[in-house]
Amino acid sequence: MTSFAIASLQLDGEVIPSVVHDERVFDIRAALPAVARTADLFPDWDRNLDVLTAHLERGADPVGDAEALLADRAGRMLPPVQPVGPVLAAGANYREHIIQMSVAHGLGSDGASPETLRADAAAEIDERVRSGDPYIWTGLPSAVSGARDDVVLPDVGRDVDWELELGVYIGRAAHLVAADDALRHVAGYTIVNDLTVRSLVPRDDMAKIGTDWFRAKNQPGFFPTGPWLVPARFVPDPGVLTMRLRLNGQVMQDATSADLAFDIPALLSYASSMAVLQPGDLLITGSPAGNGSHWGRFLADGDVMEAEIAGLGTQRNAVRGPSGRLPPWQASR
Template sequence: MKHARVAWSGGIHKAIESDGQLWLTQGPHAGRRVGFDEVVWLPPLAPVPQPRTVIALGLNYADHAKELAFKAPEEPLAFMKGEASLVGHKAMTYRPAEVKFMHYECELAVVIGRTARHVKKADAYDFVAGYSVANDYAIRDYLENWYRPNLRVKNRDTCTPIGPWLVDAADVPNPMALKLQTTVNGQVTQSGSTSDMIFDVPTLIEYFSSFMTLNPGDLILTGTPDGVVNVNPGDVIVTEIEGIGALINTIVAG
């Protein structure tokens, strides 16, 4: 099932997609069908709680590491993001006026479904609630170290669109064999597959849960393949993952 969270008619609602339609699922409007263009899309983290922790991966695709002239890492390279960086489907992302290079990153987002501590790879998928599409923007002007991007590179308000759906884990038989694609103004600029991750989803869950507790709603953004290009105000970016959804985002001047 595909879950969404939307603002409509003065309230915030959980919703699901069914037969190409959006249906509200809670409150006095439960069972009402609304148009995709009638709502404001929010980060789709219902029915799990909002995230306490957002973990993002750097250089988790060998082709992206090569693109940046780096050796592929031998263990996961991670950094943290704040919840304020998250925005929903069809939202605006601000590009600061002074920057020279800002790029998208199409990423599979893993949503933790239950408390995970010292999880083994063989059991890791049991702790996943579902998956979404994330666009993890980076501003290279502020970059000090690709291995540990500083806060101004990655942890900016509006710079992590996510959505439109949270797809139940049961409906994604193999998250490690999904095609990824990004278009800028309709032109394909990035393509790849989750099969090319250096550290797959079970490995990441085992690794992070070995030293920190993962809680329901926590997010793991799993990195991006090569093909990142500069984007400017007015550009419409669509990051799409097979079976998960197509996330639309527009760049505006900050």
């Protein structure tokens, strides 16, 4: 079977719904004229993929080489699904990551040693998987950016952290779905970097509510996504994908999706028990160990993040410093 990925490229101001095959870009509209944007593929997803496969196998003419197009035609790699939908984000869902964060932030008994914190965190996540629920929160479409876009550090908050995650695009509506049936609702997979302003997570003024994911994770550009969507038919087992994030060339995260606490079917079943998931929604599944909180090193002006997941491509995002101007709300306080 000819494998390919789905992408959205902005070239000379025009957004082209694209197929990427062997590093070459093909305009989807040459095979499917009614597809003006990639989300238009979802209503008849499987048939549309079959049409694109046949189109490629007949020897379709490419628009050009992906890297050359981005370099030579003022191109931009947009998030693969256009228009961008909401983000459903699983938190604390990689076993070793949970343990590392518990140690880094002292989440446990007062005065406990790192060894005790590790053991307690491991026991807690194992029990939650046996008898509890995933933790899922929501992100805004306006925070989703492209796989090559710069990340601009905010003027409010400090300690901006990286979180490489496996993204799952919903391909058909899902509500009250059983785990055994959940993967039938998946269109494909992508890479997401779920950036977090660590200092904005706690709410000391509202201790009973606790964490504030809205302000910590929904800053502009805080979900670099892509470069493309790889259809599920080309990903034999999303539960064993290798994942790696480098900061300025140094490996910071190096794991596999096998360390997920709640796997993809479980996450989809749980999320669909609470809400109706729609085509184009993006579920991100949690981040493995190796965040800045663990290393004691956070993002700074001039940094470059490179994130990759086996078979799903590579992101490269440069980091720019804050503007130096407080937003009006904070400036008035």
